[in-house]
Amino acid sequence: DAKTTQPTSMDCAEGRAANLPCNHSTISGNEYVYWYRQIHSQGPQYIIHGLKNNETNEMASLIITEDRKSSTLILPHATLRDTAVYYCIVILGNEKLTFGTGTRLTIIP
Amino acid sequence: NAGVMQNPRHLVRRRGQEARLRCSPMKGHSHVYWYRQLPEEGLKFMVYLQKENIIDESGMPKERFSAEFPKEGPSILRIQQVVRGDSAAYFCASSPMSRTGNTGELFFGEGSRLTVL
Secondary structure, eight states: OOSOBOOSEEEEETTSOEEEEEEOTTOOTTOEEEEEEEOTTSOOEEEEEESSSOEEOSSOEEEEOTTSSEEEEEESSOOGGGOEEEEEEEEOTTSOOOOOOOEEEEEEO | OOOOEEEOSEEEEOTTOOEEEEEEOOTTEEEEEEEEEOTTSOEEEEEEEETTEEEEOTTSOSSSEEEEOOSSSOEEEEEOSOOGGGOEEEEEEEEEOOTTOOOOOOEEOOOEEEEEO
16 A cells, blocks of 8 residues: 555746645654655655654645645646656654655756 | 766676676775666665675565675676566665764766666
């Protein structure tokens, strides 16, 4: 059983905010939400993670719903270099990362 | 601070030969993970190591594959008697020792691409 559900693909116009949704309806209280991305032919890159509160860093913002059953990764001003596969991963703090199929985000010029 | 270094970046082997992939973690990192990505597929966990210890090898194929992370030097993923199905990108990741035990923030290398002829 997959812990997360993400759309297969999304497009976003360059310069606009990219909002990537993730459903994790069976998340437990101690599980974190992690986001990674993989730009073509490169190694995965950590973006952000959170437990309950919304988080922001230099790359993105993570909005977690109050019931924690879903979250949204926001790239505030998407550029062509943000074209990648984005992975939403739910894990306990001491578990290994398990990658699903992710969302293929394409930034349109 | 150099990132995770993997070499070789590209490796070509004939069936039956051995492949050795090396990974130097980021400075100060004592945890190493290996993942495999078959063409057009997702990343699959293989093994998790700390210095001189294999912590979790649940993703390693039962035969021909082995991994080590010695006290000195890089981590090595070794594939003996390679077959065409071993052709893939192999990614190494490292993380620091975490006081909270949180192991979710990994730093990945650029990968080693193995082609078996």
